Amino acid sequence: ETGVTQSPTHLIKTRGQQVTLRCSSQSGHNTVSWYQQALGQGPQFIFQYYREEENGRGNFPPRFSGLQFPNYSSELNVNALELDDSALYLCASSSKVTGTTEAFFGQGTRLTVV
Amino acid sequence: AQRVTQPEKLLSVFKGAPVELKCNYSYSGSPELFWYVQYSRQRLQLLLRHISRESIKGFTADLNKGETSFHLKKPFAQEEDSAMYYCALSSPTGGGNKLTFGTGTQLKVEL
Numbered sequence: 678e679t680g681v682t683q684s685p686t687h688l689i690k691t692r693g694q695q696v697t698l699r700c701s702s703q704s705g706h707n708t709v710s711w712y713q714q715a716l717g718q719g720p721q722f723i724f725q726y727y728r729e730e731e732n733g734r735g736n737f738p739p740r741f742s743g744l745q746f747p748n749y750s751s752e753l754n755v756n757a758l759e760l761d762d763s764a765l766y767l768c769a770s771s772s773k774v775t776g777t778t779e780a781f782f783g784q785g786t787r788l789t790v791v
Numbered sequence: 792a793q794r795v796t797q798p799e800k801l802l803s804v805f806k807g808a809p810v811e812l813k814c815n816y817s818y819s820g821s822p823e824l825f826w827y828v829q830y831s832r833q834r835l836q837l838l839l840r841h842i843s844r845e846s847i848k849g850f851t852a853d854l855n856k857g858e859t860s861f862h863l864k865k866p867f868a869q870e871e872d873s874a875m876y877y878c879a880l881s882s883p884t885g886g887g888n889k890l891t892f893g894t895g896t897q898l899k900v901e902l
Contacts, residue, residue: 681834708887709885710889710890712890714902717894718801718895719795719797719877719892719893719895720835720877720890720892721892721896722884722889722890722891725884725885725887725889727886727887730889731885732884732885732886733883733884733886733887733888733889734884734885735884735889739895743897757840767835769890776865779837780890781836782835782836782899783834784834785834790899
């Protein structure tokens with residue numbers, strides 16, 4: 678059984694650019710959630726994907742968008758990057774849409790916007 | 792709206808001393824609470840959830856709905872317990888569930 682993997686591990690972008698982060702979910706998991714973790718803060722929910730559709734969204738502007746593919750892997754896209762987008766982005770996969778379920782996290786992608 | 796508060800950024804204890812990491816929540820529905828842990832250079836992982844009422848690595852947490860608390864406790868701290876601990880609340884979002892995290896408490900166990 679493979680765990681959640683994210684790529685890249687680090688990247689640096691310039692303000693105004695666009696970025697795509699990738700996540701491979703754990704084997705057998707069909708739900709992927711993305712979180713943003715700013716320095717000194719807990720992870721904050723961005724959105725969730727289930728069966729290739731957005732299944733819930735947190736308080737993030739539309740320039741944060743995502744995709745889920747038939748193999749349940751996922752992408753997080755951020756347009757028009759701002760300095761405040763600098764953070765650790767975490768992907769979590771789970772196997773159940775409703776009810777309590779354990780979320781398995783990836784190691785994260787550290788995004789720095791300069 | 793849901794909210795999770797962890798009042799301590801850092802908690803330092805000696806090995807063998809009792810540990811209590813505080814977590815308070817605000818939520819209008821029936822709460823589903825978790826403790827996640829992040830050891831140095833490792834990913835965030837589930838430590839325990841309140842519905843299972845189990846003890847993991849000697850840690851326990853009891854949900855107190857009257858005090859809206861879910862404190863994490865261990866009677867005797869070990870050096871390997873040093874880590875970042877996050878309390879989290881699960882709530883519905885769209886068709887699924889999301890986690891709302893506290894800001895975390897860094898536990899440092901000193902020899």
